[in-house]
Amino acid sequence: MKITQNSTDTTLTLLLDGELDASSSVLLDNELSKPEILRYQKILVDCRQLNYISSAGLGVFISHLQTFQDANVKLIFFNMQEKVHNVFEILGLDSLMTIVPSLAEAEAA
Amino acid sequence: MKQALRISCTRRNLKVVRDFVSEFLTGYGLSEVLINQIVLAVDEVVANLIIHGNGEDESKHLDVRVDVKNHEFGIELEDTNRTSYSPGSYQEPDLQEYVRIGKKGGVGMMLVNRIMDRVEFTTHNSHNICRLYKHLA
Numbered sequence: 001m002k003i004t005q006n007s008t009d010t011t012l013t014l015l016l017d018g019e020l021d022a023s024s025s026v027l028l029d030n031e032l033s034k035p036e037i038l039r040y041q042k043i044l045v046d047c048r049q050l051n052y053i054s055s056a057g058l059g060v061f062i063s064h065l066q067t068f069q070d071a072n073v074k075l076i077f078f079n080m081q082e083k084v085h086n087v088f089e090i091l092g093l094d095s096l097m098t099i100v101p102s103l104a105e106a107e108a109a
Numbered sequence: 110m111k112q113a114l115r116i117s118c119t120r121r122n123l124k125v126v127r128d129f130v131s132e133f134l135t136g137y138g139l140s141e142v143l144i145n146q147i148v149l150a151v152d153e154v155v156a157n158l159i160i161h162g163n164g165e166d167e168s169k170h171l172d173v174r175v176d177v178k179n180h181e182f183g184i185e186l187e188d189t190n191r192t193s194y195s196p197g198s199y200q201e202p203d204l205q206e207y208v209r210i211g212k213k214g215g216v217g218m219m220l221v222n223r224i225m226d227r228v229e230f231t232t233h234n235s236h237n238i239c240r241l242y243k244h245l246a
Binding site for chain 1: 120121123124127141142145146148149152153156160204205207208209210211212213214215216217219220223224
């Protein structure tokens with residue numbers, strides 16, 4: 001798993017590259033646990049190169065979602081592959097989290 | 110055609126098992142989504158066996174056997190740990206509550222139970238076997 005970050009004053013974009021499983025999810029958790037992340041208005045998660053996610057990866061997002069909401073930070077996923085989106089759907093997480101098709105929609109959300 | 114794999118109990122081998130199952134399923138004409146679902150269910154149980162069942166002890170091993178019979182995929186996961194991992198009293202979690210309290214784990218078996226048709230845990234003479242089955246439509 002490789003995580004590439006890009007930021008503006010208001011938005012942090014995370015490009016996830018690889019497979020997010022019980023071995024690699026700690027990397028993502030470390031990034032999302034940094035206190036300074038709460039100064040952004042939006043965290044955009046670019047999933048185009050995210051080839052796999054397990055419960056460990058989902059758990060990282062689940063565990064930070066409330067903190068982000070309390071701090072008025074929007075967490076938005078985009079460019080998600082069908083097989084990865086399906087995993088969110090199986091648990092109903094697609095109704096608890098914001099998942100949009102494209103960067104343009106993520107920026108407008 | 111039956112195939113088998115033996116791994117040591119380290120998280121680094123999660124991908125080894127995923128690739129093994131994925132390659133086995135290639136050639137059955139399944140969709141990418143269905144292959145990913147089966148691989149995911151296997152990965153969740155293997156992660157539990159490695160981390161919770163065997164404490165990530167690399168001197169311990171896990172045997173993986175896969176097969177397709179009568180259009181049904183079956184996988185056996187066997188270890189020899191004295192304390193067997195068996196979510197017998199498992200209840201589906203409330204995900205909204207998990208979000209509220211910021212809970213990090215606990216949805217793996219929810220995925221397994223929702224994806225697979227049958228999930229069985231048995232223990233016999235200190236051999237723990239988990240069997241997962243999925244009909245291949």
